[in-house]
Amino acid sequence: MKLQLALDRLTKEECFLMVEETLPYIDWIEIGTGVIKEYGMDIVREMKLRYPDIVLVADMKTCDAGQFEAQQAFDAGADIMTVMAFSHDKTIEAALSVAAEHNGQIMIDMLQVDGSGRLEELESLGATLFALHIGKDGQSAGKHTDFQKELQQFTNPKLKFALAGGITASSIPTLKGKGFDVLIIGSAITASDNPRNAAKEIQNLMK
Numbered sequence: 485m486k487l488q489l490a491l492d493r494l495t496k497e498e499c500f501l502m503v504e505e506t507l508p509y510i511d512w513i514e515i516g517t518g519v520i521k522e523y524g525m526d527i528v529r530e531m532k533l534r535y536p537d538i539v540l541v542a543d544m545k546t547c548d549a550g551q552f553e554a555q556q557a558f559d560a561g562a563d564i565m566t567v568m569a570f571s572h573d574k575t576i577e578a579a580l581s582v583a584a585e586h587n588g589q590i591m592i593d594m595l596q597v598d599g600s601g602r603l604e605e606l607e608s609l610g611a612t613l614f615a616l617h618i619g620k621d622g623q624s625a626g627k628h629t630d631f632q633k634e635l636q637q638f639t640n641p642k643l644k645f646a647l648a649g650g651i652t653a654s655s656i657p658t659l660k661g662k663g664f665d666v667l668i669i670g671s672a673i674t675a676s677d678n679p680r681n682a683a684k685e686i687q688n689l690m691k
């Protein structure tokens with residue numbers, strides 16, 4: 485399992501400090517949607533220049549204009565960008581096509597899309613990487629989805645699954661061996677008193 489550090493609700497300076505502190509323990513860096521809204525594609529560009537060898541995820545949460553936004557993300561140096569699962573098929577196809585031109589990947593964010601029906605459709609469009617995600621506001625409203633049940637239905641070894649939303653060190657043992665390839669973790673690291681130790685603990689638990 486890979487650890488994707490989600491940089492959300494941070495200033496640009498804090499994002500770079502956070503990566504510097506946690507670097508030995510993280511596998512992928514995610515520039516969060518709000519951070520991209522604040523600083524634009526420049527922060528994606530700068531992060532890639534600073535850390536060219538680490539997989540960089542631009543959490544664009546694209547839901548329309550797939551070609552244009554994918555071009556923005558990959559031109560800025562992202563290796564992976566996110567597109568919302570509920571987007572029109574044309575948005576998904578366009579983003580997948582731009583990603584292929586850049587040797588990049590599209591991570592489909594399943595936020596607010598329950599059930600495996602849409603996931604099957606997305607698979608048939610060529611999507612292979614999915615983030616099963618309970619959003620911040622959903623978490624605070626007590627939303628819970630049994631992703632495990634959904635995962636069991638997919639046997640295509642080409643499909644990769646990430647899990648996001650309120651994951652903490654104490655959740656890791658229950659998530660091991662459940663078919664997740666990536667754990668997307670933000671606040672449990674970035675809001676901790678000691679992000680380096682938090683990332684180290686989480687990485688050790690993931691092994």
Ligand SMILES: O=C(CO)[C@H](O)[C@H](O)COP(=O)(O)O
Pocket residue numbers: 490491492516543618619620648649650651668669670671672
């Ligand atoms: O995509 C996101 C919010 O939309 C977050 O990056 C993701 O949910 C991880 O953050 P946290 O661990 O703080 O829930």
